[in-house]
Amino acid sequence: MKAPTLRFWYAIHRWTSLLCTLNLLVLCVTGLLLIFHEDIDALLGQEHHGAVAAERTVAVPAQRPALQTLVDAAQAAHPGQITKSISFADDDADAVGVRVGPVGEPKLRNGTTVQFDAATGATRKQGLPGETFSGFILKLHLNLLLGLPGQFFIGFIGVLFALSLMSGLVVYGPFMRKLAFGLIRFGKPVRIVQADLHNLFGIVVMVWALVVGLTGTFLSFSPLIIGVWQKTELQHLIATLPGPTPASFVPVDRALEQAHKEVPGKDPAFVFYPNTEFSTGRHYGVVLRGHTELQKRVYAIVLVDAGDGSVAAVRGMPWYLQVLLLSAPFHFGDYAGRPLQILWALLTVITAGATVTGFIFWLKRPRRSREDATATLPPQLSGDQA
Numbered sequence: 001m002k003a004p005t006l007r008f009w010y011a012i013h014r015w016t017s018l019l020c021t022l023n024l025l026v027l028c029v030t031g032l033l034l035i036f037h038e039d040i041d042a043l044l045g046q047e048h049h050g051a052v053a054a055e056r057t058v059a060v061p062a063q064r065p066a067l068q069t070l071v072d073a074a075q076a077a078h079p080g081q082i083t084k085s086i087s088f089a090d091d092d093a094d095a096v097g098v099r100v101g102p103v104g105e106p107k108l109r110n111g112t113t114v115q116f117d118a119a120t121g122a123t124r125k126q127g128l129p130g131e132t133f134s135g136f137i138l139k140l141h142l143n144l145l146l147g148l149p150g151q152f153f154i155g156f157i158g159v160l161f162a163l164s165l166m167s168g169l170v171v172y173g174p175f176m177r178k179l180a181f182g183l184i185r186f187g188k189p190v191r192i193v194q195a196d197l198h199n200l201f202g203i204v205v206m207v208w209a210l211v212v213g214l215t216g217t218f219l220s221f222s223p224l225i226i227g228v229w230q231k232t233e234l235q236h237l238i239a240t241l242p243g244p245t246p247a248s249f250v251p252v253d254r255a256l257e258q259a260h261k262e263v264p265g266k267d268p269a270f271v272f273y274p275n276t277e278f279s280t281g282r283h284y285g286v287v288l289r290g291h292t293e294l295q296k297r298v299y300a301i302v303l304v305d306a307g308d309g310s311v312a313a314v315r316g317m318p319w320y321l322q323v324l325l326l327s328a329p330f331h332f333g334d335y336a337g338r339p340l341q342i343l344w345a346l347l348t349v350i351t352a353g354a355t356v357t358g359f360i361f362w363l364k365r366p367r368r369s370r371e372d373a374t375a376t377l378p379p380q381l382s383g384d385q386a
Contacts, residue, residue: 155220246307
């Protein structure tokens with residue numbers, strides 16, 4: 001590689017790294033805490049399911065109440081509102097959330113969720129995510145407490161981080177060509193030691209950091225990705241499955257039963273009611289998922305006619321939505337138990353170390369003229385022949 005080209009990549013690496021340094025450190029610290037969020041919540045007495053289990057005072061009936069009974073109870077508790085969706089927790093078979101909202105409002109965010117114990121039909125108390133320590137850390141990690149603009153900003157930082165990694169890989173070879181892998185030249189000036197540490201940390205976590213950075217970027221831009229699906233796939237379904245909204249809906253239990261017949265062996269994840277942002281004007285959108293940690297992110301969508309209970313269509317997720325859904329477990333490392341958590345934590349610490357040592361290397365740069373500074377660079381960057 002010619003010297004001008006290498007200097008170009010070195011400049012890309014330097015400035016992309018500097019621009020994302022502070023934010024990357026925040027993401028590393030908050031990400032490290034989120035890896036063990038269940039343990040932290042348990043230590044602070046803020047774990048959700050344990051608290052709910054302790055509050056049960058109603059005996060479990062011999063037969064579980066119908067899901068429609070929970071829907072009716074939620075609407076009775078919020079007069080004038082209608083059911084928008086039903087959500088099923090992936091880690092608690094008895095946790096069901098019924099979301100109600102104003103008539104004519106398709107957006108799910110403009111509503112209220114009533115939590116139920118599906119085994120008894122009793123309502124559950126549930127605090128807002130922001131009321132727990134891990135909920136606060138999650139908001140800080142996702143959007144720096146700045147809402148949607150902050151989320152998109154984190155996505156931009158993810159793009160810079162990916163550029164920093166790829167450009168770092170380009171300049172790594174020329175910098176380390178005459179040095180043994182992993183060599184740390186202790187006894188040399190601080191800047192040299194920090195450069196060696198930065199190179200070692202960076203190359204060790206290169207692939208992992210790129211995967212985590214890209215999946216985090218996908219998650220940050222999730223509103224845009226979901227919007228693409230709504231404007232393309234969902235609009236196509238609405239166009240190909242026209243029909244007026246029924247005067248009355250078949251019980252949601254029947255819709256789930258029909259969906260399970262069409263796609264057996266899966267668990268319910270969501271049910272979206274007609275005229276909401278994730279369904280057509282006539283159909284229930286029943287979303288089913290698998291059982292393992294990764295299969296829980298692979299969804300099948302069954303559209304069930306809300307008027308007669310017949311199955312109108314079965315769809316899988318488009319590739320870009322599937323990538324988005326699979327990004328979360330790969331980003332947070334929460335799909336293979338404690339060993340993977342420890343590995344993710346170790347790699348996060350090393351990434352933070354690479355960030356800090358790279359910043360120190362830049363801070364310790366010589367305060368000299370351009371000619372003198374160029375003379376201190378490796379031959380490939382200064383233009384001299386090795």
